[in-house]
Amino acid sequence: MFREEPYTDMQELLSKDRIASLLGVRMLEWGPGRCLLEMVVDERMLNAYGSCHGSAIFALADIAFAVCCNSGGVKSVALSMNINYRRPTKHGERLIAEAQEESAGSTTALCRIRITNGDGKVVALADGLAYRIKS
Numbered sequence: 306m307f308r309e310e311p312y313t314d315m316q317e318l319l320s321k322d323r324i325a326s327l328l329g330v331r332m333l334e335w336g337p338g339r340c341l342l343e344m345v346v347d348e349r350m351l352n353a354y355g356s357c358h359g360s361a362i363f364a365l366a367d368i369a370f371a372v373c374c375n376s377g378g379v380k381s382v383a384l385s386m387n388i389n390y391r392r393p394t395k396h397g398e399r400l401i402a403e404a405q406e407e408s409a410g411s412t413t414a415l416c417r418i419r420i421t422n423g424d425g426k427v428v429a430l431a432d433g434l435a436y437r438i439k440s
Contacts, residue, residue, distance in 0.1 A: 311380035311438075315340065315372050325368045328361065332372070338406030340372040346398045356393035357400075362429050363388055365402045366418045370433035373404035373416045381414060381435040388431040392422070399423045412437055 312318040315335040319325050319342075328350070333341040342365065350361040366388055374381040394400060404418045418431040 311378055315376050324364055330368050335376055337377045340404050342369050342402045344400050346394055346396055356395055366431040369402035369404035369418050370416050374414050374435035380438040384434045384436050386433040388429055390429045391427045394428055
């Protein structure tokens, strides 16, 4: 099922995101052009070295990007996303993704996503460019 209209409730958008559900991502807060999400690293997310797999961290950043760029009531989809990993995380660690819209035009929006651990240390920084679909 393909949805044409934008979501107005970001909690509903998050509840329909199957990857977010699989990873246990929870919404802490959201508002126009911003959001705060959390995820706890579990055993399924570990790489061969026992730290959180980069793909799980990327998924958290991507989910925060989706919530952030759709929170203004304009249906938006990703054009590109870049991420820089800064420190490893381990099993049981709480990750916080804070996304903020840096700029938004009529067709694109740029978001910055900052992922920190429970100590407030930066785990990853990401930038996402979204295409804004006008209905």
